[in-house]
Amino acid sequence: MDFNVTDFNVRLRTIKLRELLVGIVIAFILSIALLIIFPVMDSYDDLALMVFVFFLFIFFLYALKGTSGLKQDFNKLFERDNSREILYVLIINMLFAFLVLAIFSTFDAYLTLADSEWVSILDFTPTAIDPAVFLFESFTSIIIAPILEELVFRGVLFNRLKIRTGILPAMLISSFLFAIGHEFGGMTSAFVFGMCMCVLYLKTDNILMGMSVHFLNNLIFTVWDLFALDAIVFQMPVLPLTLLISIISGLLIILYLYKEIGKLLAE
Incomplete structure (x- = not known):
């Protein structure tokens, strides 16, 4: 991703596949870590999925921060x-x-x-x-x-x-x-x-x-x-x-x- 680009859609096009993959892996690892810390979450599949989705959203917020348009x-x-x-x-x-x-x-x-x-x-x-x-x-x-x-x-x-x-x-x-x-x-x-x-x-x-x-x-x-x-x-x-x-x-x-x-x- 190119943080020198400030246009939202142009910045989105600069996000590389490997960067997305890294974001997915990190989101998965953090989700697993929370499941280990809070085992009760493992009883609710939808809740565990939402935690993963939350971390993936964080990746996009980081990747697209400071953009306009x-x-x-x-x-x-x-x-x-x-x-x-x-x-x-x-x-x-x-x-x-x-x-x-x-x-x-x-x-x-x-x-x-x-x-x-x-x-x-x-x-x-x-x-x-x-x-x-x-x-x-x-x-x-x-x-x-x-x-x-x-x-x-x-x-x-x-x-x-x-x-x-x-x-x-x-x-x-x-x-x-x-x-x-x-x-x-x-x-x-x-x-x-x-x-x-x-x-x-x-x-x-x-x-x-x-x-x-x-x-x-x-x-x-x-x-x-x-x-x-x-x-x-x-x-x-x-x-x-x-x-x-x-x-x-x-x-x-x-x-x-x-x-x-x-x-x-x-x-």
Whole structure:
């Protein structure tokens, strides 16, 4: 990282992969040390993870200290073109995320009708929610994940890879690494989401663009889980409409990525 650079986004691009790796290792060591000192923390996996995340945040605060320009980047989010693109990318990614589950749901519904002995592989039964756990997980998903994941995967990993491999390979690699940190069923949608975040970041040189989409996406899906809306949209008679919309959104994402990546590579 180059502390002579005072612009926020330019400083972010100077953070090297080895520096990020050192930050991750130190955060991990400090987390383990606290677990040894306070063994009670080991009983709460989420709490242990939050300690690690806290130390990783400290790394980014240190790496980006003394920079300016974040306020201007925030104001740009509300410019008409940027706001429209944030909403468009959000909507098509959310609908595309339904695709895998919609396909499984369609397959499951067909087998249920065709074979009376078929045991459903999907369970949409609402489960009891512990308020404390829900608030903790919501805070992690809605606030922590968008900030930290965009800084790590787009701000550092994508930026450094595109120097060595070029734009397209950097998008593919960083999005793949981003995706494998998600649940198996959501890896495909997470990969596509990562590609779209790379496009937004590269187009605007504004990491807050991706954070905004990420924040809204996680907020909506948290509310979605709270009200167990899967039980409505992934079951008959709504399921065919869900599948159709998901397919259309998939085509729109392919078109968006093809068009925008083509422009970026042509520059």
